[in-house]
Amino acid sequence: MSDPALYSVKMRAARASAHVSGAEKIVPSDAVPKVASQLVARALSHPKGVPDFINLKIEAQPHDLLRLPSLPVTTHVTQTAAEGRRVAAELLESAGIARSADIMARFAESHPLRGALLLDADTLERLDPNADRGVRATYMDDAVSLEKGTAHGKNHYAEAIVLATKVQHAPGIVGEICVSDDPDYVTGYVATRELGYRRITVIKEKGDPRGGRIFLYRGPRDGVAETIRFLERTPVLVTDVPVAAAPAGANRLVGLEDELAQCHEAGLLRKCHTLVAPTGPTAVVDGREMLVLASNDYLDLAREPAVVEAAAEAARRWGAGSGGSRLTTGTQPPHVALEEALACFKGTEAALVFGTGYMANVGAITALVRKGDVVFSDELNHASIIDGCRLSGAEIVVYPHNDLDELDRRLALHRAARRRLAVSDGVFSMDGDCLDLPKFLSIAQKHDAFTMVDEAHATGVLGRTGRGLSEHFGCARPDILMGTLSKALGAEGGFVCGSRLVVDYLRNRARSFIFSTAPGAPAMAAATAALGVLAAEPGRVERLRGNVKVFLDALRAQGIAAQSESAIVPIRIGDEKTALAVSAALAEKGFLVPAIRYPTVARGAARLRAAVMSAHTHEQLVEAAAAIAVCLSGCTVERTAVE
C-alpha cells in the first residue's frame, strides 16, 4: 500500500494590505478540502478584522519530506519585561553569542517586518536581501496534525515550537530570539540547537504591540542563500512536539490556554481597556480622547463634586473599608442612612444594601425560592438574575422576552408549587426596552406569585424624578425592587427595597449579604449624596430623556433603525466579527461605542450598545450618529426607510 500524496496548504489573509492572519498545514490529499476550508474560515473570523484578500496556496510535497525531532522545551518564569530580556540575553551568551545587548537593540528593526531579521551572529551585519520583508520560515507542520488531518484548534504554542525547530536546523543558524506582536501575549523565546526552545514567560510589557524575530547566522556569506532557501522552501515535519510547556505542575492549565485561543479565533476574546479619566461623557482610552457612549453613569453623578466630597468625607470619618460583614462589625451610620434614603426614594418600607447589584440579585432570589418552588424569568433577564435562579435550586421557567401572556399561562400551569416568584428586568440591559409593570403585577396577583423587578437601568432614568417604573407607569410596586448604586447613582453597591418583612427576611437569609464584607462607607455616602442631588435637580433626568430623543432622531435620520425606552440604545448587527469591526472603526474615529456579543447576548445577536448621558451635548450625539452610520455602511443592518 502506498501512502497518500502530501500537500501543503497555506493561507494568508490581509485587509487594506495589512497582514491579518496566516497559517499553514501539511496534510494527506484526502484532508486537503477540509483543512482548506478550515483555514479560510479562520481567516474570515479573525478578531483583527474581516480580510479583503485571502490567498490560499496548495502544493504537492514529497513523501519523504524532512522529519525533524522537536527542540526540547524549557520554561523560564519571569515577572517583568526587563527580567525576561535579561534572561534572553544570558541564554544567548551561554550559547556563545557574545553581543546579546546589541542584538536586543536590533529588535526595533524587526518589528515592522513580516519575516525575521537575519543577522551575522558576530558582526550583526544584516544578511537578508529584502529589507522590507525579512526571511520567512515556511513549509512546516507538526507531524501530529498530519496524522489528525485537521487544522482545527489553532495552537500558537505548538506552531512556535515547530517554527523554532525548523529554524535551528537550517544550515548556519546558531540561534533565534522571538517576541510576539500580539499586545496581550507577553511570552517570548530564545532557541538554539543546544539550549532547545527556551520559553520566557514575560519578555515585554502587556499592551505593547511591538514584536519581532531575529535569526542569527554564523558561516560564510555564500552560504546565506542556501540557508534562506532551506527556511523558505524545504518542507519539514516536526515530530514529538510537546503538548505543553508550563512549569512543572502547571500542565493542567494548558486546557485554559487552548480555550482562550479558541475565544480569540472566534472573535470572542475579552479585554479590559483603561479609561484615563473620571467617568463622564469623554475619556482618554488607550491613549486617545474619545466620546464615551458606553457609561452607565447616566446622570453624570460619579464625578459630581457633592458626591465626590461626600465619599472623601466619609473615608476620612469612617475609614476606607468597613472591616466586617454587615451582621458583625460592618454596619456604620452611612449604611443605615443610605438604606433609609433608598426606602424613601423608592417609596417602600425598608431597604437593604448589598456589596453589588449582582450580589443583591443572587442573594435575594436564592433566599426567596428553593427546591420545590418555581421561579419565572424573562429570557433576557440580566446574568445576575439567571445566576440567582440557577443557584436557588428552584425549578426555573424561562418565558419569552416580555411575553406576559405566556407568563400568565406558565403561572397557571404551576399552581401546585409551594412558592412562585416572577422576576424581570425593569429595563432590559442589552435592548433598552422596558417591562409592562402594571400588567406584570396584575398577572402575578391573579396567580398569587411574588414579584421582583430589577431596576438597575431604571433608577435615575425612568419616571419624572428618576424613581423608576412605578413612577413611570403611575402604578403599584412589586414585592421586591432591586437596584444598583453603580449606574445612574454613580457610586457602587446594590440594593433591595420592599416591605419591612421582606427586608428583615433577606437580612437573615440572603447569603451574599451575610457572608460578604459590607461595602465601605465612602460608597454609601456617595450614593446618599447622589440621591440628594437627584432630588434637588430632577432636570438631569429630563435632560437625559431629551438626549435619548435627540440621539434616536439622529440615528433614524441616518436610516438606522433604533429604538429605546431608556438610556440604552442598541444598534443591531448580528454577526460578532462585524459588530467588533464596526466598533473598532468607531474607536478609530474617536467614539467609544462597545460591541456586545455572546455570551452577554445570544450568538448571532451581536450589536453596538450605545448609552446616552445627561451630560452629552446635542452636537456630540448628532456627530456620533453620523459616525455610526458611516461605520455601518458596508455591513448588513436593519434599516428604516428615510423619511
Ligand SMILES: *Cc1c(COP(=O)(O)O)cnc(C)c1O
Ligand atoms: C448592572 C446590572 C446588575 C448588576 O449590578 P452591579 O451593581 O453592577 O453588580 C444587575 N442587573 C442589571 C439589569 C444590571 O444591568
